[in-house]
Amino acid sequence: MLIHSDSLDPRSAARRLANVVKQTPLIYNRRLSEKYNCEIWLKREDLQVVRSYKLRGAYNMISQLSSEELSRGVVCASAGNHAQGVAYSCDQLGTKGVIFMPEITPKQKVQQTEMFGNGKVELVLVGDTFDDCLKEALAYTAAHQMTFVPPFDNLSVIEGQATVGVEILNDLPEVEVVIMPVGGGGLAAGTGSFLKRENPAIVLIGVEPEGAPSMLEAFKHGGPVTLPEINRFVDGASVKRVGSLTYDLCKQVLNEVKLVPEGKVCTSILKLYNEEAIVVEPAGALAIAALDDCREQIKGKKVVCVVSGGNNDIARMQEIKEKSLLYEGLKHYFIVRFPQRPGALKLFVNNVLGPHDDITRFEFIKKTEKEQGPALVGIELAGKDDYQGLLSRMKAYRFDVIELNKHQTLFEYLV
Numbered sequence: 001m002l003i004h005s006d007s008l009d010p011r012s013a014a015r016r017l018a019n020v021v022k023q024t025p026l027i028y029n030r031r032l033s034e035k036y037n038c039e040i041w042l043k044r045e046d047l048q049v050v051r052s053y054k055l056r057g058a059y060n061m062i063s064q065l066s067s068e069e070l071s072r073g074v075v076c077a078s079a080g081n082h083a084q085g086v087a088y089s090c091d092q093l094g095t096k097g098v099i100f101m102p103e104i105t106p107k108q109k110v111q112q113t114e115m116f117g118n119g120k121v122e123l124v125l126v127g128d129t130f131d132d133c134l135k136e137a138l139a140y141t142a143a144h145q146m147t148f149v150p151p152f153d154n155l156s157v158i159e160g161q162a163t164v165g166v167e168i169l170n171d172l173p174e175v176e177v178v179i180m181p182v183g184g185g186g187l188a189a190g191t192g193s194f195l196k197r198e199n200p201a202i203v204l205i206g207v208e209p210e211g212a213p214s215m216l217e218a219f220k221h222g223g224p225v226t227l228p229e230i231n232r233f234v235d236g237a238s239v240k241r242v243g244s245l246t247y248d249l250c251k252q253v254l255n256e257v258k259l260v261p262e263g264k265v266c267t268s269i270l271k272l273y274n275e276e277a278i279v280v281e282p283a284g285a286l287a288i289a290a291l292d293d294c295r296e297q298i299k300g301k302k303v304v305c306v307v308s309g310g311n312n313d314i315a316r317m318q319e320i321k322e323k324s325l326l327y328e329g330l331k332h333y334f335i336v337r338f339p340q341r342p343g344a345l346k347l348f349v350n351n352v353l354g355p356h357d358d359i360t361r362f363e364f365i366k367k368t369e370k371e372q373g374p375a376l377v378g379i380e381l382a383g384k385d386d387y388q389g390l391l392s393r394m395k396a397y398r399f400d401v402i403e404l405n406k407h408q409t410l411f412e413y414l415v
Contacts, residue, residue, distance in 0.1 A: 005193035010162035046310025050084040058085035060160025077137035080109030082151040087117035097121040100137035108313035152186030153243025162190030176301040181286035182206040183237035185246030192253040209234035236283030263327020281312040329384030333404040356382035
């Protein structure tokens with residue numbers, strides 16, 4: 001059955017949430033505006049109480065449960081942000097929560113969930129993906145006669161997320177384009193439905209990580225499909241299957257869904273931190289990472305990018321930097337066979353490397369019974385255009401090399 005946006009009442013949800021969530025700021029960004037020749041406004045959900053918009057949907061649903069349902073408690077499955085929203089809601093409403101999270105969930109999100117739960121929640125870490133822990137959570141819910149709080153595929157949850165759109169329209173009634181991240185689709189379905197209902201001319205663009213294009217594949221197939229494999233790096237927006245309700249609504253209201261490579265997401269995270277002092281998680285950077293691909297659509301217009309969350313574990317920053325460098329063509333890995341003769345390594349450093357090239361990794365195993373020995377070498381360049389010169393010098397000085405960046409299987413195994 002096709003769900004219509006009239007099923008949602010975001011303004012009532014906004015009143016319900018008024019004393020619980022922050023009305024997050026809509027901030028004009030001059031740097032991005034000048035770069036893309038338009039007005040770029042950032043909807044800062046990273047400044048929400050639990051540092052993501054997920055609190056809106058969780059509280060909107062749980063607050064409407066009956067006293068009997070609240071007495072039995074609630075269950076959820078989440079990669080982190082929904083968990084924190086549910087945990088905070090449990091503390092505010094005085095109900096017990098059991099929260100299932102994938103075992104790979106960043107420690108920072110686990111600790112934050114415990115903190116927001118304030119003793120009202122029990123955490124269960126299980127499975128490698130959201131979809132794995134979802135199965136366990138649903139079985140537990142049925143066995144204990146509790147209420148399951150879906151992360152996205154529920155009308156009350158979608159209605160709560162729609163309050164992001166209520167605030168955007170209150171603060172910037174003349175908005176022309178809104179760019180939003182898409183994971184399971186709750187934010188895009190709710191916010192998109194409200195905005196399109198209020199202003200049918202508004203352009204709504206959803207953004208997914210390239211390695212988890214679940215909504216785009218649903219659009220192609222005419223309904224939700226389960227992806228066999230996903231890249232889990234953008235953990236707040238990586239699911240194998242979108243919801244049925246969210247698909248129906250997103251199909252009606254989104255003008256387009258774009259994909260962004262995970263490496264580009266990392267570059268956006270670093271730029272936001274270095275240039276704007278804004279800390280975002282990978283999913284929170286999706287909308288901004290898509291701006292290059294939206295350049296012609298947004299030229300001269302008033303644009304809102306939803307920064308969906310800021311729960312980024314500082315321990316992930318080295319991985320984020322590495323992925324960014326690889327994507328930007330500034331870091332390359334090689335298997336280099338060094339001739340087993342005196343001065344070979346010195347020749348490589350002095351004559352092959354450029355003046356601004358930097359060796360960031362070197363693992364050399366000398367095989368005395370061979371004439372040549374392989375080494376794993378990581379090199380960081382000052383500019384991506386320096387790469388061809390590096391390869392030319394390797395060839396000129398007769399170093400036998402394998403470019404690992406072009407061999408995914410070898411890269412994953414060795415690097």
